[in-house]
Amino acid sequence: MNKEIDMNFIEDLKWRGALNQVTDEAGLLEAMQSGQIGAYVGTDPTADSLHLGHLIPFMVLKRFQNAGGKAVIIVGGATGSIGDPRPTTERQLLSQEQLLINEKGITTQVTKLFGDDNTTIVNNNDWLGKLTLTDFLRDYGKLFSINVMLKKDVVASRLESGISFTEFTYQILQAIDFHELWRRENVQLQIGGSDQWGNITSGVDLIHSLEGSDANAYGLTIPLMTDATGKKFGKSEGNAIWLNPEKTSPYTFYQFWLNQSDEDVVKYLKYFTFLAPDEIDTLAQTVKTDPGAREAQRRLAQEVTRFVHGQAAVEEAEALSKALFNGDVAELSAAQIADAFGGVPSFDTAAEVKNVVDFLVAGGVEKSKRQAREDVMNGAITVNGDKMTDVTADIDPSTHYDGQFVLVRRGKKKYFLGKVK
RNA sequence: GGGAGUGUAGCGAAGUCUGGCUAAACGCGACGGACUGUAACUCCGUUCCUUCGGGUUCGUAGGUUCGAAUCCUACCGCUCCCA
Incomplete structure (x- = not known):
């Protein structure tokens, strides 16, 4: 692993505004320099496709992979059947059939995004599904303090409105996942949204309990992504933007990015593209000098659409956009x-x-x-x-x-x- | 198990005591129009369905009444307190 590139991973994330918290920045950089380590992002199959919200941690994982690390993705068949608690209300359980369909769809998409090299996709059902209740309680339950679990933000916010034992237990399952990957895939870093901090630190603590306090395990979270009007990112006309081209066409996907506001476009260029800083700075200049040309938006749309759907989809989306907005549709054959x-x-x-x-x-x-x-x-x-x-x-x-x-x-x-x- | 609340259109939230003027205020969101850069801001209109006569709504089912979101009964869901 190249030392210089390693040094840049965290710095690059900071520059891109993609870093919220890290458990141990110095320790993580050191671990990355001492050999190839893995990092993981977990996704529960709550739907049959990923949407833009999922892309946020995956972008960081991809950068980690580009920096020489190994990308590991959990498609959470087991955790998905439990449900990560939301701050407001209890989730509706998904049927086993639906879970299988969702797992399949998401696995396909993740494979497309990460490729085969230095990528491992696993389903936590492989280990969590085999865990018996008594083993769970004896091997893991003892290591978790209810007192600590209750203090996690999500749980605390649910104490008023109510939380089931099932969802309460979720953080333990996610911690077991981290430990499992630490053991079998040399995964030392878990990446997630800022709402995952509690679950991630549960995992770090578990690894320290089981493997000793000097075991290398780190967590990194990403800031909550909002647009300039403070709204949650990734919705268009109230609908989620899906990565599955059947659910959201590449054209609509391209248009979503093309229509980003001047206030947001640079932030998204930093976040959702792999363009170099100086290139982004140049584009940022064009937003100021010639906003009407929307050069930055166009580039953003091209880059992200290419990453998710491929170059052919970019060309198709641009051809279609041109026909719809610049031509006389009645004249087309x-x-x-x-x-x-x-x-x-x-x-x-x-x-x-x-x-x-x-x-x-x-x-x-x-x-x-x-x-x-x-x-x-x-x-x-x-x-x-x-x-x-x-x-x-x-x-x-x-x-x-x-x-x-x-x-x-x-x-x-x-x-x-x-x-x- | 006992007690107290609560359930209104996509969401939030009035209306309930004092039944009719309520298809149901207001805000948000959404949709459409003007402006524009396929923008932002701002402004305007719409936002249950309709054969435009009307029809069906306020957790569910009944009841009282000429008339009920509003009163009564039962049931269901959610929350809090006590045990």
């Missing part, structure tokens, strides 16, 4: 539509003349006729490039694109593609 519009939400529609309002509702563009009428009357609906303002007007799918498609726009930039059947 059916072939161009078929080619470029794979990324917008689509729906099937019959080859028959239909009232606009009914058409919009049937296609899922609008959720109710009331809403559809309102939007039509406000001039918010454009069909094949023509603005519709008359609620009694009809849509004839045969007029454009060889009768194969109907292109609907709602508002300024939301497009829907009707595929004529």
Whole structure:
């Protein structure tokens, strides 16, 4: 492992604003210099795909990997079946079937992000699933003080509103995970969001209890990511941005980043790209000198989309963006539509003349006729490039694109593609 | 086990004592429009469904009443206190 690069890992994180707390900064750097060590990030399969919130710790893990470390990812089949306590309310347990589906989806995505080299993906069900209750109580339970567990922020915040024994125990399971990886994969560092601090330190303490207080085990947390308006990062129109292209198209993903505000864009460039500091500084200058060009946003969108979906997806998203925002969509050919519009939400529609309002509702563009009428009357609906303002007007799918498609726009930039059947 | 609270639209929160003027204040969010840089800010409109006649809502089920989110009964969920 290169000594110079090691020295930069923490410094780089600080510069990028990606460091909240470290248990022992000097100790960690020393461990990294003395040979290859592993770091891990745990993810519970709470959904069938990762979303942008998950990307936050993974970016740091990726930097660790780039710095020469080994990346270890736990897809938490066991912990996922228990549920990491939220500060407010008890979680709903997931069914075993759902957990399996989720594990599979997440494992696929993680593999894509981290590649095969210096990456290990494990499921904690492999060890936690085998642990019997008596072993658990004898081997681990004795090492945890209820008094300490109660003081963890998440637990403390739940004492008023209530917390089940199941969720209360979660921190022990996560601690066992850390120890297990410490033992079998030489994982000495656990990375997580700032809300994971309590769980991470539980793990560090457990390793120290079992392996001696001089055992190398460190924790690192990342600040809570919020946008300039103080809102939690990673939502668009109230929906999560997923990494699964089936759930959030690469085009929508690209647009999410392209639309970041001037206030946030540099922060995200530092955080979500692997661009060098001087390059980011240059982009930061362009935000000041020529904000309208949105050079920084464009670069951010390209970099992150490439990291998650690949170069081809970037090109597709850019081609589509160009067609939608810079061209006259009515002039496009059916072939161009078929080619470029794979990324917008689509729906099937019959080859028959239909009232606009009914058409919009049937296609899922609008959720109710009331809403559809309102939007039509406000001039918010454009069909094949023509603005519709008359609620009694009809849509004839045969007029454009060889009768194969109907292109609907709602508002300024939301497009829907009707595929004529 | 005993006692006290609480459950209102996506969320938060009024309204409940003093039943009708309440499809239900207000805030947030969301959606649309103007402005613009496919921005931010600001401003404006909308935000249960509808064949625009009306229909169905205030944890659930009943009841009282000409009329109930508002009163009564039972049940369910959540919280707190006592044991």
